[in-house]
Amino acid sequence: MVSLVLHYRRIARLALDVLLGAVETDPATAHVPVERAEGPDALVAVIRRHAATGRRPVVGWSFYSASFPEVAAELARVRAGTAGLDALHVAGGPHASADPEGTLAAGFDLAAIGEGEATLPALLAAVAEGRAPGTVPGLAWREGDRVRTSGRAAPVDLDAVPPCAPRAGRIGPLEITRGCVWACRFCQTPFLFRARFRHRSLESVRRWVRFHARLDARDVRFLTPSALSWGSPGAGCDLEAIEALLATAREEAGPARRLFFGSFPSELRPEHVSERALALVRRYCDNDAVIVGAQSGSERLLAEMGRGHGVEDVRRAVALARDAGFTVSVDFVFGLPGETGDDRADTRALLRELADGGARVHAHAFMPLPGTPWEAAGPGRIDPETGALLDRLASRGRAHGQWKRQQRLGFSAGKGDPSESL
Ligand code: SF4
Numbered sequence: 001m002v003s004l005v006l007h008y009r010r011i012a013r014l015a016l017d018v019l020l021g022a023v024e025t026d027p028a029t030a031h032v033p034v035e036r037a038e039g040p041d042a043l044v045a046v047i048r049r050h051a052a053t054g055r056r057p058v059v060g061w062s063f064y065s066a067s068f069p070e071v072a073a074e075l076a077r078v079r080a081g082t083a084g085l086d087a088l089h090v091a092g093g094p095h096a097s098a099d100p101e102g103t104l105a106a107g108f109d110l111a112a113i114g115e116g117e118a119t120l121p122a123l124l125a126a127v128a129e130g131r132a133p134g135t136v137p138g139l140a141w142r143e144g145d146r147v148r149t150s151g152r153a154a155p156v157d158l159d160a161v162p163p164c165a166p167r168a169g170r171i172g173p174l175e176i177t178r179g180c181v182w183a184c185r186f187c188q189t190p191f192l193f194r195a196r197f198r199h200r201s202l203e204s205v206r207r208w209v210r211f212h213a214r215l216d217a218r219d220v221r222f223l224t225p226s227a228l229s230w231g232s233p234g235a236g237c238d239l240e241a242i243e244a245l246l247a248t249a250r251e252e253a254g255p256a257r258r259l260f261f262g263s264f265p266s267e268l269r270p271e272h273v274s275e276r277a278l279a280l281v282r283r284y285c286d287n288d289a290v291i292v293g294a295q296s297g298s299e300r301l302l303a304e305m306g307r308g309h310g311v312e313d314v315r316r317a318v319a320l321a322r323d324a325g326f327t328v329s330v331d332f333v334f335g336l337p338g339e340t341g342d343d344r345a346d347t348r349a350l351l352r353e354l355a356d357g358g359a360r361v362h363a364h365a366f367m368p369l370p371g372t373p374w375e376a377a378g379p380g381r382i383d384p385e386t387g388a389l390l391d392r393l394a395s396r397g398r399a400h401g402q403w404k405r406q407q408r409l410g411f412s413a414g415k416g417d418p419s420e421s422l
Pocket of ligand 1: 021180181182183184188189225226295371
């Protein structure tokens, strides 16, 4: 007998809800008892309770690379509190997928490689039947000193899985696109989900927005790596498709609910921003703010990281959005590998220009993520002049973000000393 315990951490809530939805709606696992736990102490209590019923708890974790040291410490606490109990700890998410060996070394029994919607129900069924987890595709485990793997899980069809946990009534941003056709060298998305788009169909979007409305959700948001890419197979932008998407979502959401598009977590690529696209957002949606991904003010660095747009695209997008009455937040990553003094000067000039024009800078420090082309690079070092500018902009309300924390986290992962950069 098996049960599922999901360790809810704030940042992984959505991923775990989607996995819970997959388990709830798979006929093979719909009957499996599931419980959520928040924090190591609660998790220990739940594992003990489930083990006492004679079931083998499969404990699901999901996390990003930035949380990995914290998660590893939590797992050690949970292991200590459940010694002697036969729980199976399985790690999913971008970090486990990109670095299964490191994840197993931290104490997990299994690391999920690739998307988890098929893997988790199949694992629960295997444990219930007494089969070895290695019979399930998409897992890695240790055998003695060796790491064995059953390969990478096949990409899921978004229409075949719920974007939430319907039976539990747990909803979040509705995922409309997975994967990304760009391959920015710092980003895990294309390497984790493949470098092509998989869009949820319009009918599936309709069905799940209607479900959100039935649950009386106040807001409907979308999750996508590039909002204006929905409906396009490649790098283009199909505004007929976008209008159909937004009109359908508005119809199902009704006038009482707020609809968000182009704001977190569905930002806009700068070259897609146009007067017509912004007019569609204005017509159908409720957000007064949009997020534009820029990442750098250096043409050289934009080309180097494979962004697929230039600095002028950013200027134009921000101006158009501002003229259309939106508050604009612009994403930047600082301390990128190979960043030169000239690159930094170009970026600072763009920051000043955008901030003077009323935009807000959303600042990130570069963190080398496993599975990306820049995984072996050192963590981002924000140079003093750029750091001081960000502080000044933040004091005027023109910059926000976690750049200082990210810089510390990058270095606390053992790749350097943050004092060198400040
Ligand atoms: S940063 Fe955005 S555009 Fe670039 S690969 Fe990642 S998801 Fe795609």
